[in-house]
Amino acid sequence: MKKQTLISSLCKRKYQENDDLGATPSSNIIDDKQENEDIGPNSKNDIDMQENEDIRPTPSPIITLASSPSTRNKIDLNDLPSDPSDRPPITSYHLNQIYDIRRAYLVKKAFQPRGHHFKWTNYSSGRRRFNVKWFDKYHWLEYSTKQEKAYCLYCYLFNESVGNKGGRETFVSEGFCNWSKPGALKEHVGLVNSIHNKAAQKCENLLNQKRSYDANEKRRNKERRIGNQYRLMGVNNPDIGKYTLGKAKKNNKLTAPSIQKEIADCYAKEVTKMICEEIKDDVFGLLVDESSDVSLKEQMAVVVRYVDKVGVLKESLIGVAHVRNTYSLTLKEAIVSLLADNHLSINQGSRL
Known part of the structure; x- marks a missing residue:
């Protein structure tokens, strides 16, 4: 308001001067307006105006906290989404929950709605749709009844940032629906060292962790037993060897x-x-x-x-x-x- 009053008083004064000099008022008004606008922030009026503006309360910003994988929420393993299109990325779960979630999905096995009425799709070569026999050939194959697309359970559970190699992202997040090219399923599996087969091996190890653990434990026990037998035979301590192995009683050889x-x-x-x-x-x-x-x-x-x-x-x-x-x-x-x-x-x- 003070600045507007200052401009009005200057304009009025210039009009009076122009009447005395016979000059065109419009040009002088424009010049004075520019001079007024060029007044720096050091002027008293601008400082007052800035102070008035500073008095106005600043609205507080609204902060939205996005959920992160580090936030652990209680998850019911019996209520995990069955349809692949409803599942969040496996990496969105808490690190301490991923193991149980992976195992729960593997126990439930791939979502294969065999009784579903699969949607027909028109191609230049004719009508095509998902073949239910593919479930028998590919145990990892899943089908979304909501999106009418196919997915891979193994690659979803052990998804890694490796790009779209072998159409991997297609079978994880995007979904496969080109029924005229069934060879894409075999291409997704790939060779022995493919990303899919590595994920499949991890799933098998997860399900058979006890068997894997027992095999490794048996091997280590054998190595320990051989080493302990040499120690008990008195290689490093002859006093121990006097009472072990061949010199010990049959029921007290300490070799079990x-x-x-x-x-x-x-x-x-x-x-x-x-x-x-x-x-x-x-x-x-x-x-x-x-x-x-x-x-x-x-x-x-x-x-x-x-x-x-x-x-x-x-x-x-x-x-x-x-x-x-x-x-x-x-x-x-x-x-x-x-x-x-x-x-x-x-x-x-x-x-x-």
Whole structure:
């Protein structure tokens, strides 16, 4: 308002001057308006105007928080979407839920509505539609009754950012509906090392994780048994060899896998005990690494970093603990419990 009053007073004054000089008023008015507009923000009137504008309340912005894979919501595994077109991307689920969701879909098997009336599509060569016999040939094949398109269950569960190789994205998110080219299904499967076959192998391992775990455990047990037999024979300690294997009683040879595991566990406890006794009440650091074992269960390895009595820096493994999930509170509880079992306190590390 002040600026408009200033402009009006200047125009009135210029009109009076123009009447005295006989000049054209319109040109002078335009010049004065330009001069008025060129007045910088340092002028008193502009400063007042800016202050008035600053007094006006600024509306607060509306912030919308988008959901992310790190947000864990409760999911009913029995109520997962069956139709492929209704499923969100597998990566949109929380990391700790993807394993259970994948397994639930594999147990339910691919969505194959064999009694559905498949839609006809007109092509230049004639009418074509989805052939129900393809379900028998491709167990991974799914059909969306809402979109009238085909999808791949394996590639959906283990979807990776590898582009549209082998029409992979077509069978994951877009959907396949070119019924005049059934060879595209075989092309999607590809060779032995194709992306689809790798996903299929992961699905098989997930379903048969116990069998895979038992096979690997059997191999490792055999290696341990051979190593323990050499130790029990007294290769490194002749005093032990006097009472084992051939010199021991038939029912007390200590060669059974379960007994050898117990012996190895005793060795591990004694070594861990020596490490903790060396630390005692001194300070130490913790190195924690979390990963999945062969059975796809979360586990956490804990390593202590300390300086011994002679000033040598050491890093020693004191245990491996299985955890329910990877939340920070769960990991902390597992660490505290592991340290307590070894007569150590997490407060010793907090003094570093």
